[in-house]
Amino acid sequence: MSLINESHDSLPYIDRPLTPTATAKIHSLIRAELDPAHTTTLHPSLPPLPQPVFSDLITTELERLAQNQPFTGGVDPSRYEPQSKPAAPPSSSSSSAAEQDEWRSALQQAYTTQTHLSNRVTNLTLLSSFGQNSWLIGNSQMEGVLGQLERELVALKEETDVTNRERKRKQVEVQGEMERLERRWKEGVGKVLEIEVASEMVFRETLEKRRGGQS
Incomplete structure (x- = not known):
């Protein structure tokens, strides 16, 4: 089971592709949120790695490989090769x-x-x-x-x-419905901005009238 549950919503068949400018901006935002040591440091949610335990023979071999030294020792194959026949068996007396x-x-x-x-x-x-x-x-x-x-x-x-x-x-x-909802969302955001702008204008006019009446 994953230590961190995440859900990424994606509609690749109807979503419009991102522009290079938007992609670069997204990558810059991601890099800004990342820890500078994220490429060299494990995530804190990960358990610590177990320390390997090798025998003396394996440790010696690993050290040899790390130093790029040639292999020495092992089985001598010459002992299985045919040997030259000695001249004659020695006499036990002489x-x-x-x-x-x-x-x-x-x-x-x-x-x-x-x-x-x-x-x-x-x-x-x-x-x-x-x-x-x-x-x-x-x-x-x-x-x-x-x-x-x-x-x-x-x-x-x-x-x-x-x-x-x-x-x-x-x-x-659902593409048509998604586009319709997106348009309604944009229209709603636009109306909210219009209301905020109108409210700010009314507030300024009211404030100017109050200042004019006081003067």
Whole structure:
């Protein structure tokens, strides 16, 4: 529900358009009533905005984006790439601890790469077997949603056209009465002004006669 209820009367089908001079004068009056800070200050009727609360990770990322710094870290894709085969496994009796650690690291890397490639093969196989049908079904569902939205849009446009035609009909029907009432209003205002002018003249004449009698 709106915080401020306002009603704007408008008869666009029978009202005469405003002249550029009148439009400029109206805009100047509106600007005179506006607070100079209305473009930067929220309306007092609006509730205060809630303060956002982000996690440390999101805060750090927002600060990085604000400073236009490049993204660093994340998942290292090189760990899933095929690795070069080491020369030969080291002998447990003659190899050093560094050689054994290097071989163990290469072996773990090979396991990681083999698992990743195996999963890719599985996914590609599933995509080849069921991907086409899933894509067609998805397209069919999207076409159904699109068709429903288009039908709703057509119905809303028809309702809008009906409303506009009905509003125009009602305004045109009362156009003659509105013009007659406007003329009567202008005539009434004119008569009131004439009466005020005549009253002022009578008052002045009476005042002059009183002054003349006193003299």
